[in-house]
Amino acid sequence: MAIHPRLPGMIVRVSVDDKHADDEHGLPEYDEDEAEVDSHDPTACVKYIEAISGARFYIDYSFNRRIFRHANNNIEVDVELDCGAGCAEFSRPRDIYDPAWKSLEWAARDTHNGRIKQSMLFSELIISEDVAPDKALIGKLAELGTIKVKVYKVDLEPPRAKKSSRHGKGKVHHSSSRLEGGSRPLAPDGRISEKLLKGRALTHQARYANGKTGCFQD
Numbered sequence: 001m002a003i004h005p006r007l008p009g010m011i012v013r014v015s016v017d018d019k020h021a022d023d024e025h026g027l028p029e030y031d032e033d034e035a036e037v038d039s040h041d042p043t044a045c046v047k048y049i050e051a052i053s054g055a056r057f058y059i060d061y062s063f064n065r066r067i068f069r070h071a072n073n074n075i076e077v078d079v080e081l082d083c084g085a086g087c088a089e090f091s092r093p094r095d096i097y098d099p100a101w102k103s104l105e106w107a108a109r110d111t112h113n114g115r116i117k118q119s120m121l122f123s124e125l126i127i128s129e130d131v132a133p134d135k136a137l138i139g140k141l142a143e144l145g146t147i148k149v150k151v152y153k154v155d156l157e158p159p160r161a162k163k164s165s166r167h168g169k170g171k172v173h174h175s176s177s178r179l180e181g182g183s184r185p186l187a188p189d190g191r192i193s194e195k196l197l198k199g200r201a202l203t204h205q206a207r208y209a210n211g212k213t214g215c216f217q218d
Contacts, residue, residue: 002047002149009068012149015103016055016122027051051204053124059104059149063096071096073153079104080148081120081206083185090154107208118208125202126191133193137186144186145202 002012014027027049051057059079065071071093078088085107095102106117125145137144185207192202 002045004045006043007069007151009064009066009071010061010151011064012059012061014049014057014147015060016052016057027057051122053122053204055122056119056209057122057206058120059147060101061104061149062099062101063091064099065097068096070153074155076152076154077102077104078150078152080150081107081208082143082146083205083207085109085118085120085206085208109208121207121209122204123185123190123207124204125187127194127197127202128191129194131191131193133196134187137192137196140186141196141200144192145205147206 004010016027059077061077063071073093075091075096076088077091078086080086087104087106087108089102089104091102105119107120108115108117185205187205190205
């Protein structure tokens with residue numbers, strides 16, 4: 001679980017298999033004791049997880065209002081996947097005061113027919129010397145294999161939530177989306193040249209499920 005040293009009172013984790021409401025089911029992490037601060041961005045910290053091929057995953061977060069310094073503000077939690085898909089949710093003070101886990105469960109995209117929601121999945125990468133280097137990936141490899149969670153304090157009251165089919169306690173029913181066409185896996189077929197990675201250890205990328213799991217209009 002990630003606890004940013006500059007933002008105590010908020011915990012973020014990745015979970016799978018629809019166990020995101022359970023306190024004991026975050027994915028194993030390589031640096032369990034302390035989050036690593038990103039040397040390129042002092043406002044960020046880095047944690048490493050063990051991805052499970054083909055598994056649907058969720059981004060969970062919770063607050064300890066006693067030490068979270070922004071407990072009386074509206075907070076936006078924004079998730080960006082390496083494939084360009086993502087979602088965001090708002091937590092109001094009443095949500096922050098609730099210690100239950102909140103979950104971002106869907107990647108949302110805008111289409112001509114409205115906004116669709118799709119599951120977020122881990123997709124295994126095949127690293128091979130036999131794969132020709134894809135020049136289109138040059139300059140994008142820093143994003144491959146990453147899930148970014150950004151937290152903002154928002155001054156305006158979020159729009160009123162619409163009905164949601166999501167279940168469980170502690171869910172915050174607001175979401176934003178990514179534009180259609182702006183999201184696709186960096187390695188669509190899952191194959192990537194070992195020469196491009198230059199020794200970087202990567203096993204998975206993120207993608208969204210092919211089938212539309214939900215559809216809703218603004």
